[in-house]
Amino acid sequence: MKKCSLILVLLAIVQLGNAQETSLFNGKNLDGWINHGEEKWYVEDGLLVCESGPKALYGYLSTDKNYKNFELTLEFKQENNGNSGVFIRSTFEGTKVSGWQVEVAPPNKHTGGIYESYGRGWLIKPAPEKEDALKMGEWNTLKILADGPTITSWLNGVQMVQITDDKIGAGEGAIALQIHDGGGIKVKWRNIKVKPLD
Numbered sequence: 001m002k003k004c005s006l007i008l009v010l011l012a013i014v015q016l017g018n019a020q021e022t023s024l025f026n027g028k029n030l031d032g033w034i035n036h037g038e039e040k041w042y043v044e045d046g047l048l049v050c051e052s053g054p055k056a057l058y059g060y061l062s063t064d065k066n067y068k069n070f071e072l073t074l075e076f077k078q079e080n081n082g083n084s085g086v087f088i089r090s091t092f093e094g095t096k097v098s099g100w101q102v103e104v105a106p107p108n109k110h111t112g113g114i115y116e117s118y119g120r121g122w123l124i125k126p127a128p129e130k131e132d133a134l135k136m137g138e139w140n141t142l143k144i145l146a147d148g149p150t151i152t153s154w155l156n157g158v159q160m161v162q163i164t165d166d167k168i169g170a171g172e173g174a175i176a177l178q179i180h181d182g183g184g185i186k187v188k189w190r191n192i193k194v195k196p197l198d
Contacts, residue, residue: 020195020196021193021194021195022193022194022195023191023192023193024063024175024192024193024194025048025189025190025191025192027043027046027047027190028043028046029043030042030043030048030061032063032064032065033061033062033063033064034061034062034063034064034092034174035059035060035061036059036060036061036062036092036094036095036097036176037057037058037059037060037094037095037179038053038054038055038057038059039051039052039053039055039057039058039059039179040052040053040059040179041059041061046190047188047189047190048061048177048188048189048190048192049186049187049188049189050084050177050178050179050185050186050187050189051179051185051186052179052182052183052184052185052186056181056182056183056184057095057181058095058097058178058179058180058181059095059178059179060087060092060095060097060176060177060178060179061176061177062087062090062092062174062175062176062177063174063175063176064174065174066089066172066173066174067088067089067146067174067175067194067196068089068146068172068198069146069147069148069196069197069198070145070146070175070194070195070196070197071143071144071145071146071194071195071197072086072088072143072144072145072146072175072192072193072194072195073141073142073143073144073191073192073193074086074141074142074189074190074191074192074193075139075140075141075142075189075190075191076104076139076140076142076187076188076189077137077138077139077140077187077188077189078104078106078136078137078140078186078187079137079186079187079188080184080185080186081106081180081182081184081185081186082104082105082106082136082185082186082187083104083105083106083109083180083182083185084104084105084177084178084179084180084185084187085101085102085103085104085105085115085177085178085180086101086102086104086142086144086175086176086177086178087099087100087101087102087117087174087175087176087177087178088100088102088144088146088151088171088173088175089146089168089171089172089173089174090171090173090174090175090176091172091173091174092174092176096118097117097118097176097178098117098118098119098173099116099117099171099173099176100114100115100116100117100123100151100168100171101114101115101116101117101178102114102142102144102151102153103115104142104178104187106136107131107134107136108131110122110125110126110131111126111131111133111134111140111155111160112126112130112133112142112153112154112155112160112161113125113126113153113160113161114151114153114161114163116167119167123163123165124161124162124163125161126160126161130155130158130160133155133156133158133160134155134156135156139190140155140156141154141155141156141157142154142155146197147197148169149164149165149166149168149169149170150162150163150164150169151163151165151168175194177189
């Protein structure tokens with residue numbers, strides 16, 4: 001009996017932990033998201049797809065809620081150029097974003113690195129030997145841990161970067177996906193899940 005009770009308690013703890021994780025994409029529509037710009041965001045075969053529009057400008061799809069400290073996991077598959085990104089603690093004025101991007105880019109273009117838009121630019125890039133973690137044209141798993149001033153990224157299980165920065169720590173805002181300008185970009189997303197740490 002004691003053994004069964006312990007197992008039940010452990011299962012309850014696991015379920016409580018899992019209950020904190022929320023899916024940000026329902027696989028059906030863009031409920032819970034805000035489109036910034038004129039680029040294409042749509043749902044196809046249960047996947048979230050971003051694609052360059054006729055103007056080939058920057059575009060963003062942000063959550064309608066803000067997230068401060070969290071663990072975010074998602075999968076992406078790049079087609080064509082594949083230059084995109086995941087923004088954290090970000091705010092928007094049209095298509096001008098204030099925040100920090102965890103890069104999603106073609107091979108050897110620093111996927112998993114952290115870039116500050118309209119600010120200091122590149123804050124940290126992955127070591128050259130980690131660039132091979134990206135599987136271009138295949139599904140990749142990106143994990144981002146935002147804990148106070150410290151941001152850590154993993155790509156397919158490989159820790160890409162970690163940075164501690166007071167300005168990032170003071171940031172407030174949404175999670176967002178990006179379409180880079182220039183045209184010819186198409187990226188698919190799925191299993192977008194967030195687990196708040198607070």
